[in-house]
Each structure stands twice: as C-alpha cells, then as structure tokens.
Amino acid sequence: MMIADLFDESDFREKLIDLGIPIDQDATFDECRSTVLAWLDSTPEAVSHVVGLFETLRNTDVVLLPEVDEFIENILSIHTR
Template sequence: MMIADLLDQEDLRERFLSLGIPVTQEQSPDACCRAALAWRTEQDRERKQALDEVIRLLISNSDSLLPEIKAAIQTCFPMNDVH
C-alpha cells in the first residue's frame, strides 16, 4: 500500500516563506494563511500574482492537503477571490 505524501503545515509555511511572506513556525495554518492574505495587500502586482499562483496550485491539488491546511486555504482564499 502506498502512503500519499500530504502537504502539511511545514510545507505551507515553506511555500509562503519562499515568497517572502513573514510566517513563523508557531503559527497555525489559519494564521499563516491570514498572514499571507495581509501580506498580499501590501505587494505589487507581480508578488500578488505569485501568491495567487501558489494558492491556485494548492487548491487544484486539494486531495494532497491535510484537512487543516485545506480548511485554512478555503477560509482565507475562496476560489473566486484568487485572481
């Protein structure tokens, strides 16, 4: 039996950090997503698009997300709000 490699809190944090989003190890997935959303409002078009693309990729692969990661993304980044 093959065990799926699910995206966890550390993976989410690493993706956000790679974009320059200030998140910490202590933050929950929901807090990380809220920090990313707040960060997005202060960014130029290129950085906003980079975050939007990461979110689109995560949403499109939602079967590979742990439930708490999926819930945090869906709460902070409703599909129709990512453009």
C-alpha cells in the first residue's frame, strides 16, 4: 500500500515563509493567499521565485491539497503567459 505525501496548507505556508513572504506562522490559508497576492503586486521581482516554487510543486510526486492546487494554478495562469 502506498501512502501519498500530502502537501497541505501548513506545508504551503512554510514554503511561502521560506521564500521571504511575510506570513505569520499561524496564518490561515486565506490569509496566506491574500498575502501572496499583495506581495506579488508590491514585489514584482519576486514573481519568478514564486512561479519557480509553484512549478516545482506541480512537477513533483506530492499530492497537493485541492485548495493549494487551485491557488497555484491561478497564480501560474496569471504569471506564466
């Protein structure tokens, strides 16, 4: 039996914090999402780092929580035209 490695909201929050996005350790997923959107608007030089992280996550074997996957897809559709 194989157990999937689920990438959940807390994993997502940790990766965003590692990128330098100013997110509280106890932020909710909605707070993370709105902070990322505001940060991308105010820090355009960071877009490539966020896109790189999100593309890496999409191309690994981890199972993304549906909300995380949807948010990643939205960001990539905006910033990888």
